[in-house]
Amino acid sequence: MMDPSSSSDSGDGGGIPFVSEWIAAGSRKYQNLLDRTNPHVRRRWAGFGVLAAAYVLRVAVVQGFYVVTYALGIYALNLLIAFLSPQVDPEVAGDGSGPSELPTRSSDEFRPFVRRLPEFKFWYSITKAFCFAFVLTFFEVFDVPVFWPILLFYFLVLFTATMKRQILHMIKYKYLPFSSGKQRYGRELVPTQQEPTPPSGA
Template identity: 40%
Template sequence: MMRAEDQGSGRSDVTSLLSQMSPQLVIQRATNLHRRIQHHIDTLAPYTMERWGFTGVLLVLFMLRIVLAHGWYIVCYALFIYLLNLFLAFLTPKFDPAFESDLAAQDVEDGAPGLPTSATAASGGLMSDVFHPPNAKDDDEFRPFIRRLPEFKFWISATQAILLSLLATLFSVFDIPVFWPILVLSNT
C-alpha cells in the first residue's frame, strides 16, 4: 500500500526498502544467520544415533521417491557415488604409513637435507615427524587411528547430499532418461 507522501514521489514500498538496505546490513544478517545455524548444528553433535537415524529416514524417503516415481536415476546414481566416496574417506586413515616414503620425498622437494630414505626420518625432515616422532620407539609406539573424514563431517555431508537429491527430484529437469546398462558398465 502506498502512503500519501509516497504517491507524490512515485516510489513504492519495495523500492524504498531496497534503498535502505546496505551491503553491510546484508553481510551482518547473513553472518547472524550462519551463526544461528552453526549453533543448532553444534547442539546435535552428542546425539549420534538420532542424527544417523534422521539421515537414514531421509535416505529411505529418497529411495521411495525414486522407486515410486520411476525416475531421477541419474540423481540417485550421483548420490550413491558421492556417499560411497564419503564412506571411503571415513574409513581411510589420515596418515597412512604406506605413504611414508612419499612424505620423505616431499621433504626433499621442500628443501629438507638428505635423500628420501628411511634415514630421512632420523634427519628431521619437514614431514618426517608424522610417523617417527623424535626419540620414539617404533615397536611400542601407540598411534591412534585418525580418520581422514571425521564422523560428524561425514554425517553433515551425507545429510546435505540427501537433502539436495530430494530437492532435485522435485524438478523434472533433473529427470534425465538413462539406459541403465550405461550406468552399470561405466563403473567397470
C-alpha cells in the same frame, strides 16, 4: 533544502548492512544448531536413515532420476572411503610416521584412529547430498532417461573394486578404522582401596 539523492544513498547504504547482519545472525544460529547436534551420534544417523529411506521411496514411486541416484552413490562412496582412510596415508608418508602411528589390533598402547574425514563431517556432507538430490527429484529436467540396470552394475563393480582396495590397504598397513573394542581407561579400571581385613583372632 535536502538533496533527495543523498537521502536515497543513505537508505541504500543502511539496507545492505541490515541484510549482512541478518545473514550473519542466521549463520550463527545454524552453526549453533550444528554444534548442539554434534554429540548425538545415534540420533543424527537415525535422522539420516529416515532421509535416505524417504529418498529411496521417492525414486521408487516416480521410477526415475536414476542418473541423480547414481551420482549420489558415487559421491557417498567417496565420502565413505575418506571416512575409512587415515589422515596420514602411510604410502605417501616418507618420514616414518605412517604405519607406526596407526592403531593396530596387537598394539598395547591406545591410539585413536584419526580419519581423513571426521565422523561429523561425513554425516553432514552425506546428509546435505541426500537433501540436494531429494530436491532435484522435483524437477523433470534432471530425469534423464537411462537404462538403470547398467548404472546399477557399474556402481556395484566400482563399489566392489574400491572397497577391495581399501581393505587390502588396511591389511597391508595393519590398522583399524574404528576405535571401538580398544583398551579404554576409565574410572572402572582404577583399583578401589579396600578396607584392611581384621585379624582372625580379634
